[in-house]
Amino acid sequence: MKIVIVGLGAIGSSFAQALTQAGYQEIRGIDQNPETCLKAEELGIVKTAQTEDDQALSQADLIFITLHPQAVAPYVESKQDLFKSTCLLTDVTGIKRDVMDQVEAILRPDLDFIYAHPMRGSEKAGIAGLNSAQFRGANALLVVSQRNQESHLELIEALYRAMGFQEVSRVDAESHDRAIAYVSQLMHVLAVAAVNSAPNCEDTVQFAGNSFQELTRIADVNAPLWTDLFLHNQDYLLESIEAFEKELVRVKTALKNKDSDQLQDAFQASTQQRREWYVD
Amino acid sequence: MKIVIVGLGAIGSSFAQALTQAGYQEIRGIDQNPETCLKAEELGIVKTAQTEDDQALSQADLIFITLHPQAVAPYVESKQDLFKSTCLLTDVTGIKRDVMDQVEAILRPDLDFIYAHPMRGSEKAGIAGLNSAQFRGANALLVVSQRNQESHLELIEALYRAMGFQEVSRVDAESHDRAIAYVSQLMHVLAVAAVNSAPNCEDTVQFAGNSFQELTRIADVNAPLWTDLFLHNQDYLLESIEAFEKELVRVKTALKNKDSDQLQDAFQASTQQRREWYVD
Numbered sequence: 001m002k003i004v005i006v007g008l009g010a011i012g013s014s015f016a017q018a019l020t021q022a023g024y025q026e027i028r029g030i031d032q033n034p035e036t037c038l039k040a041e042e043l044g045i046v047k048t049a050q051t052e053d054d055q056a057l058s059q060a061d062l063i064f065i066t067l068h069p070q071a072v073a074p075y076v077e078s079k080q081d082l083f084k085s086t087c088l089l090t091d092v093t094g095i096k097r098d099v100m101d102q103v104e105a106i107l108r109p110d111l112d113f114i115y116a117h118p119m120r121g122s123e124k125a126g127i128a129g130l131n132s133a134q135f136r137g138a139n140a141l142l143v144v145s146q147r148n149q150e151s152h153l154e155l156i157e158a159l160y161r162a163m164g165f166q167e168v169s170r171v172d173a174e175s176h177d178r179a180i181a182y183v184s185q186l187m188h189v190l191a192v193a194a195v196n197s198a199p200n201c202e203d204t205v206q207f208a209g210n211s212f213q214e215l216t217r218i219a220d221v222n223a224p225l226w227t228d229l230f231l232h233n234q235d236y237l238l239e240s241i242e243a244f245e246k247e248l249v250r251v252k253t254a255l256k257n258k259d260s261d262q263l264q265d266a267f268q269a270s271t272q273q274r275r276e277w278y279v280d
Numbered sequence: 281m282k283i284v285i286v287g288l289g290a291i292g293s294s295f296a297q298a299l300t301q302a303g304y305q306e307i308r309g310i311d312q313n314p315e316t317c318l319k320a321e322e323l324g325i326v327k328t329a330q331t332e333d334d335q336a337l338s339q340a341d342l343i344f345i346t347l348h349p350q351a352v353a354p355y356v357e358s359k360q361d362l363f364k365s366t367c368l369l370t371d372v373t374g375i376k377r378d379v380m381d382q383v384e385a386i387l388r389p390d391l392d393f394i395y396a397h398p399m400r401g402s403e404k405a406g407i408a409g410l411n412s413a414q415f416r417g418a419n420a421l422l423v424v425s426q427r428n429q430e431s432h433l434e435l436i437e438a439l440y441r442a443m444g445f446q447e448v449s450r451v452d453a454e455s456h457d458r459a460i461a462y463v464s465q466l467m468h469v470l471a472v473a474a475v476n477s478a479p480n481c482e483d484t485v486q487f488a489g490n491s492f493q494e495l496t497r498i499a500d501v502n503a504p505l506w507t508d509l510f511l512h513n514q515d516y517l518l519e520s521i522e523a524f525e526k527e528l529v530r531v532k533t534a535l536k537n538k539d540s541d542q543l544q545d546a547f548q549a550s551t552q553q554r555r556e557w558y559v560d
Contacts, residue, residue, distance in 0.1 A: 119489045141487070169486060179487035182479055187495045190470050193527035195550040197520070199462055205557045206449060207421065207459035209399045213558060214494045215467045220554040223547035227540045234535055240477070241532050247473035252521050255514055260507045267503035270475040274500040277485045278493060 002026045004060040006075065008036050008049060010129025010222075011092050011118065012066030016045040018132035018163035028056040036127050043130070058082040062090070062155075068228050069093040073102035076113075085110040088152050092118055094180060096143045096173040098232040104145060114156045115143040117176065118165065125222040136164040143173050181236035186244060188218050188226060189237070195219035282306045284340040286355065288316050288329060290409025290502075291372050291398065292346030296325040298412035298443035308336040316407050323410070338362040342370070342435075348508050349373040353382035356393075365390040368432050372398055374460060376423045376453040378512040384425060394436045395423040397456065398445065405502040416444040423453050461516035466524060468498050468506060469517070475499040 003024060005012045008031040016027055029040050029049035037049035048056070057063065057079055065072050072091050083089075089111060093099050096115055103113055120138040140160045142153060157168045171179075195216050198204055205212075230237055247266070254262035283304060285292050288311040296307055309320050309329035317329035328336075337343065337359055345352050352371050363369075369391060373379050376395055383393055400418040420440045422433055437448045451459075475496050478484055485492075510517055527546070534542035 119487070139486070139489070167486075171487075176487070178479065179481070179484055182477075183484060183488040183492045186474065186477075187491055189528070189531050190474060191495070192546055192550040193524055193531055194466065194470060195553050196527040196530075196546060197462075197466075197523040198553060199458065199520075199523070201459070204459055204463060206419070206447075207399070207451075207456070208463040209419070211467055211498045212463045214497070215471070216554055216557070217494070218491045219550035221547045221551055223544045223551065226547055227543040230535055230543060231538055231540060234538065238532070238535060240479075241528070241535075243477040243479070244473055245528070247476040248469065248521070248525070250476075251469050251473055252518070255510055255518060255521075258511055258514065260511060263507045263510060264503045266472055266476060267501045267506055270472040270499035271501055271503065273475050273478060274496055277496070 001061045002028075002056075002059050003062050003064070004028050004030060004053070004056050005046070005064045005066060006030045007066040007071075008033075008040050008046075009066060009126050010124055010131075012064065013040060013045060013127045013130040014132045014134065015064055015066060015092075015163065016040065017043070017130060018135055019159070020045050021132060022159075022162040028053060028060075030056070033126075039127050045130070054079075054082055058084070060084070060087050062088045062159075065089060065091045067091075068225055069095055069099050069232050070228050072099050073106060076103055077106045080106075080108050080111065083108070083111060087111065088155065089113040090116050090156055092116060094184065094229050095232045096176050100143065100145060100173055104147075112147060112149055112152050113145070114148060114152055115145065115173075116156055116160070117141040117143065117180075118160070125225070132163070137166045138164070139167040139169070140165045141176060142168060142170045143176050144170050177233050178236045178239075181233055181240045185230060185233060185237045186240040188221060189241060190244070191216055191219040192221065281341045282308075282336075282339050283342050283344070284308050284310060284333070284336050285326070285344045285346060286310045287346040287351075288313075288320050288326075289346060289406050290404055290411075292344065293320060293325060293407045293410040294412045294414065295344055295346060295372075295443065296320065297323070297410060298415055299439070300325050301412060302442040308333060308340075310336070313406075319407050325410070334359075334362055338364070340364070340367050342368045342439075345369060345371045347371075348505050349375055349379050349512050350508050352379050353386060356383055357386045360386075360388050360391065363388070363391060367391065368435065369393040370396050370436055372396060374464065374509050375512045376456045380423065380425060380453055384427075392427060392429055392432050393425070394428060394432055395425065395453075396436055396440070397421040397423065397460075398440070405505070412443065417446045418444070419447040419449070420445045421456060422448060422450045423456050424450050457513050458516045458519075461513055461520040465510060465513060465517045466520040468501060469521060470524070471496055471499040472501065 005016050008029045027046045029046040030053050040046045040049040118140045120134050160168050285296050288309045307326045309326040310333050320326045320329040398420045400414050440448050531546050
């Protein structure tokens with residue numbers, strides 16, 4: 001199977017490495033940065049990598065488009081005349097409604113595009129985030145479109161498992177974006193706002209325990225990517241922020257009123273819910 | 281050295297274990313729960329444990345009062361007539377101004393009390409949270425009072441190191457409580473409110489990655505303890521929540537206005553600050 005990976009960033013390069021480790025040999029990379037291409041070739045995670053490679057695109061059986069959300073549809077539109085009609089396309093974007101709408105609006109009728117979301121990422125941008133080990137035991141989501149062929153969905157699922165993913169679930173775009181707004185995007189909002197609200201005092205971190213380090217880890221973000229992800233999920237993310245604000249005000253009001261019953265209620269509710277979700 | 285540990289909860293029992301492992305043999309425990317006492321004796325982390333033990337208190341060279349903040353001063357007041365004048369007292373509470381004020385107001389003039397804060401805790405309450413290994417490499421703070429003798433501070437510092445703590449720093453009560461409001465208490469507020477704002481949907485967690493699991497871990501709290509900690513640090517914690525709210529509104533407004541420059545500014549600020557604090 002001839003595979004092309006478009007975009008050798010943290011996810012694209014890690015996919016190249018994971019697929020190489022899984023035994024795939026015909027992997028060609030495309031990245032706009034010539035240094036990234038050189039690095040990928042040196043590391044042996046692709047057979048070749050170039051800034052443009054229309055020949056590889058025209059021969060590809062499978063193309064991973066590992067670009068930021070807003071770049072996916074424009075790339076497909078600009079290159080799809082080259083693709084074989086049996087060529088399968090897939091992405092890795094963290095939001096789905098907008099990407100699907102944009103791609104479906106322009107996609108050649110004979111092509112199939114499987115919308116996928118690998119649920120693991122690095123705060124490191126670019127090929128510096130190369131780390132195929134991060135996929136071991138991770139989850140992935142496939143957001144199914146009406147035109148998707150079952151065999152294509154099965155193929156992408158099998159490739160994810162070959163790269164080390166554990167659970168590969170199917171979901172619709174609405175449910176995906178609504179859930180992601182909460183479990184991923186809101187958590188990033190909280191970490192970012194928490195770090196940005198730090199007192200202006202050099203030795204703050206001297207007082208910090210492990211929970212502070214954990215909770216603020218995702219405040220180190222790839223700013224352009226996350227701006228893009230947030231703007232493509234504005235409605236659901238605003239809903240999530242507002243639901244959070246209500247609970248924050250509940251705690252704050254209890255504290256203001258020195259209402260220990262209300263505080264204990266909030267703590268007991270969160271404790272019970274967290275234990276339903278996880279056994280750490 | 282004859283040591284008494286009052287309160288064999290998650291910290292008290294772990295201290296008993298850590299001190300036993302460090303070679304101390306004359307450790308007696310006191311806990312209001314007879315089953316806890318039995319358990320502590322069975323585990324061999326104390327020589328004896330009883331619900332009351334005035335004899336041990338009267339012979340003690342060092343008493344660890346590992347009780348909740350509001351219980352510390354009343355306990356000292358009720359028992360200090362028994363203590364030898366050379367007996368050294370110390371606590372483990374997570375807030376300091378109120379505890380110090382309360383204890384200093386009633387403490388026998390010939391006694392010394394070292395206010396300490398081991399910066400590691402379990403979400404498990406009681407002796408179920410027994411785990412001396414958690415102290416390895418952890419930080420501890422000593423909040424110095426005017427009457428503290430240098431040799432007593434040195435002794436407590438040495439005992440913390442013997443239990444596995446790495447950094448033992450000294451700090452004043454105001455700075456301690458202000459910093460703790462941010463690095464610890466605010467993080468708990470955020471985790472609690474985040475979990476309590478979860479969409480009412482069973483499969484939410486199916487969409488979650490590692491960051492969600494990490495960030496919500498501390499939403500599993502010992503409700504009475506944290507209520508007590510919050511109420512004793514109300515002023516600084518409210519300040520911290522309000523500073524956080526401003527940053528949250530900044531992100532929310534940028535999102536509402538689809539202002540990608542503002543979003544990127546917030547992300548870049550948090551990324552830079554986080555990297556100044558930690559190299560993960």
